[in-house]
Amino acid sequence: MTAEATISTTSVTDAIDVRGLRIRNRIWIAPMCQYSVMAYDGVPTDWHRVHYGALAAGGTGLLVVEATAIAPEGRITRQDTGLWNDAQVEAWRPIVDFAHGQGAAIGVQLNHAGAKASTYAGFGRDGDARGSVPIEAGGWQTVSASDEAILGLAAPRALTVDEIDGIVAAFVAAAHRAVDAGFDLVEVHAAHGYLLHQFLSPLTNRRTDAYGGDLAGRARLLLEVVAAIRAELPELPIILRMSATDWTEGGLDAEQSATVAAWACEAGADLVDASSGGAVLADIPVGPGYQVHLAERIGEEGVPVSAVGLIETAEQADAVVRAGVDAVRVGRAALRDPFLPIRWARELGADVDWHPPQYARAY
Numbered sequence: 020m021t022a023e024a025t026i027s028t029t030s031v032t033d034a035i036d037v038r039g040l041r042i043r044n045r046i047w048i049a050p051m052c053q054y055s056v057m058a059y060d061g062v063p064t065d066w067h068r069v070h071y072g073a074l075a076a077g078g079t080g081l082l083v084v085e086a087t088a089i090a091p092e093g094r095i096t097r098q099d100t101g102l103w104n105d106a107q108v109e110a111w112r113p114i115v116d117f118a119h120g121q122g123a124a125i126g127v128q129l130n131h132a133g134a135k136a137s138t139y140a141g142f143g144r145d146g147d148a149r150g151s152v153p154i155e156a157g158g159w160q161t162v163s164a165s166d167e168a169i170l171g172l173a174a175p176r177a178l179t180v181d182e183i184d185g186i187v188a189a190f191v192a193a194a195h196r197a198v199d200a201g202f203d204l205v206e207v208h209a210a211h212g213y214l215l216h217q218f219l220s221p222l223t224n225r226r227t228d229a230y231g232g233d234l235a236g237r238a239r240l241l242l243e244v245v246a247a248i249r250a251e252l253p254e255l256p257i258i259l260r261m262s263a264t265d266w267t268e269g270g271l272d273a274e275q276s277a278t279v280a281a282w283a284c285e286a287g288a289d290l291v292d293a294s295s296g297g298a299v300l301a302d303i304p305v306g307p308g309y310q311v312h313l314a315e316r317i318g319e320e321g322v323p324v325s326a327v328g329l330i331e332t333a334e335q336a337d338a339v340v341r342a343g344v345d346a347v348r349v350g351r352a353a354l355r356d357p358f359l360p361i362r363w364a365r366e367l368g369a370d371v372d373w374h375p376p377q378y379a380r381a382y
């Protein structure tokens with residue numbers, strides 16, 4: 020999308036279809052870990068019911084719930100949610116049903132944290148501890164593309180090819196459970212330095228086999244995950260979240276990410292969300308809309324995209340969509356105000372009926 024590109028008439032308040040899923044607007048809630056499973060069993064709790072209930076009532080088109088582990092050892096912390104067993108499916112279901120009752124679509128972000136697993140949450144049952152949880156204190160041996168430690172965490176063990184097959188299978192099993200729980204879509208987490216990003220980035224993948232080396236080799240695992248979910252669940256919309264740049268010389272950059280995004284769409288992804296960073300320490304030029312250009316670059320490949328990162332006003336969000344990005348996602352601003360989508364629609368002068376009928380007198 021160039022500066023001269025036509026400004027579209029599509030607004031952030033307009034509906035969009037993703038693989039047959041109608042989403043009532045393009046103001047989406049970004050996945051945000053709550054680290055609130057104090058039983059350490061991956062089962063969502065009262066906190067999740069209230070937190071996601073408020074966000075679903077707030078008018079968003081699409082709420083994607085937090086990074087949810089495909090396997091116990093894929094959790095960032097022991098306080099993460101999961102989708103590796105039936106008890107978790109049963110606990111997610113009422114959250115999903117409530118969101119649907121509010122008119123929101125709801126998805127779940129599926130994650131394996133790789134070398135960034137087995138850390139302390141920094142609050143709750145974990146207390147204020149930070150960093151890796153030692154194995155003798157209830158942590159576990161982490162895994163990754165390579166065996167080098169990252170970000171000062173405990174050193175991972177490089178996955179064998181058989182184990183990589185198991186990771187793909189676990190993503191597929193979790194996607195099936197997501198469908199069982201009623202989720203409308205899944206988001207494959209290949210951003211923020213977690214396992215799929217650890218494979219994709221040349222800074223963290225030192226493998227010499229088919230899952231390392233050139234871009235195609237490093238992208239192989241995430242493409243296999245997307246293709247395997249697509250093969251088993253042909254109607255399920257799939258979002259791929261990427262860190263489209265490592266913000267580091269010699270790391271992943273927007274050009275490579277645009278190529279991978281196009282491959283992912285061929286493999287079955289429906290939309291790519293462009294985030295950034297998280298695999299290595301980097302100097303990130305954080306500011307309003309600082310990642311929007313990454314979504315725009317990926318969009319040039321003909322890939323449907325969402326933009327995220329300090330998109331905090333209605334005018335800014337609407338301009339991003341009018342410039343050609345398919346949707347915006349909001350994180351922290353929606354924690355401050357779960358009703359932000361309704362507020363934005365009113366600020367933009369759109370006539371919408373997204374508020375709960377119980378709150379009609381407030382509008």
Ligand SMILES: Cc1cc2nc3c(=O)[nH]c(=O)nc-3n(C[C@H](O)[C@H](O)[C@H](O)COP(=O)(O)O)c2cc1C
Nearest residue numbers: 049050051052085086327328329330349350351352
């Ligand atoms: C409390 C919190 C938890 C987060 N957890 C996740 C997560 O589970 N998965 C993820 O991909 N990003 C996560 N993020 C990043 C957000 O999805 C989002 O990309 C980021 O906050 C930038 O958007 P914002 O400026 O609108 O907040 C988290 C952010 C926050 C503030």
